[in-house]
Amino acid sequence: MGALKSKILVLALLPIPAFFFSLLIGRYEIPPVTVFQIFISKIFNPMMHSPWPQAYEIVVWEIRLPRILLALLVGAALSVSGTSLQGLFRNPLVSPYILGLSWGASFGVALSLLVPVPFSAQVMAFLFGLLAVFLAYSIAKVRGETPVVSLVLAGVIVSAFFTALQYIAKFFLEPHELQGLVYWMMGGLYLANWEDVSVTFAPIIIGIILLSLMSWRLNVLSMGDYEAKMLGLNTEVNKIVIISLATVIAAVSVSVVGTIGWVGLIVPHLIRMAIGPDHRKLIPLSATVGATFLLIADDLARSLTSYELPVGILTTLSGVPFFVYLLKKTKGRSWG
Numbered sequence: 001m002g003a004l005k006s007k008i009l010v011l012a013l014l015p016i017p018a019f020f021f022s023l024l025i026g027r028y029e030i031p032p033v034t035v036f037q038i039f040i041s042k043i044f045n046p047m048m049h050s051p052w053p054q055a056y057e058i059v060v061w062e063i064r065l066p067r068i069l070l071a072l073l074v075g076a077a078l079s080v081s082g083t084s085l086q087g088l089f090r091n092p093l094v095s096p097y098i099l100g101l102s103w104g105a106s107f108g109v110a111l112s113l114l115v116p117v118p119f120s121a122q123v124m125a126f127l128f129g130l131l132a133v134f135l136a137y138s139i140a141k142v143r144g145e146t147p148v149v150s151l152v153l154a155g156v157i158v159s160a161f162f163t164a165l166q167y168i169a170k171f172f173l174e175p176h177e178l179q180g181l182v183y184w185m186m187g188g189l190y191l192a193n194w195e196d197v198s199v200t201f202a203p204i205i206i207g208i209i210l211l212s213l214m215s216w217r218l219n220v221l222s223m224g225d226y227e228a229k230m231l232g233l234n235t236e237v238n239k240i241v242i243i244s245l246a247t248v249i250a251a252v253s254v255s256v257v258g259t260i261g262w263v264g265l266i267v268p269h270l271i272r273m274a275i276g277p278d279h280r281k282l283i284p285l286s287a288t289v290g291a292t293f294l295l296i297a298d299d300l301a302r303s304l305t306s307y308e309l310p311v312g313i314l315t316t317l318s319g320v321p322f323f324v325y326l327l328k329k330t331k332g333r334s335w336g
Helices: 002-013 015-023 032-044 054-089 101-114 121-140 148-172 175-186 194-213 215-221 225-230 235-257 263-275 279-301 311-330
Strands: none
Touching: 002 015, 002 263, 002 279, 015 032, 015 054, 015 279, 032 054, 054 148, 054 194, 054 215, 054 235, 054 263, 054 279, 101 121, 101 148, 101 175, 101 235, 121 148, 121 235, 175 311, 194 215, 194 235, 194 279, 215 225, 215 235, 215 279, 225 235, 263 279, 263 311, 279 311
């Protein structure tokens, strides 16, 4: 028991050292002591006359810090979304995009580039991501119920539908617009700013808190629909709430940073192997480890080469061998 508590404490505190380490990383060289002085002074004494060059302050406070905070928020959101849906679907190979969210969001961005719409690309990505999941749920619903298998198949159908629409949109896009869409689909935090942090903060934090409060319900639902009903749980209402919350936090993330894959698949399963299947621990720890995972991946993306790599490429590269491992380990079983 003591070892488990120590493991939980370490996993819960992971974002703290990752945060301060990431503040030091960047192409613009700033002495580490100066970085921390800027950070502390901006929090506790923002009106203080700075003895360091103004460029240092801009780099730390306006470029690095919002990017770090956004990486933490998005990593936590995708990981918690994946954890919740894995519990609901009783399958460790489920990701936040299982119901077509990413393809719906991508088509929303493509549509915003193709025709004049009253919304920004971010808003279109968010709305069409939600629309894709809504369509998948509506298709899967049979006689007032939504079997897990039907949800998965509906997700495949909706993903294929929006994939086709996106290809049509790509065909008519100008070359520079097409390039922007492709780069967005790779996922990246290179345009992170304080506005992105402010837009994503409330829905992601509220969504994670609500999903944490529903963790015991996820424990029951992960036993199966029949068992959950026998224990007095309204499975359909709880499915709707959990899918909605998981979708909103993932859609908010995708609308801001693009499609970053595998975070919501890798992290939940790692935490499950480390501390067990109890969602009361899984969800908060998935948030902290997912935040750390994406932050470290982004640190590598902006420091490995002379050109900044989209972080979605790195998370995918790390996810492929892990996915192969999961397939071998589960041997085709839906849950284990």
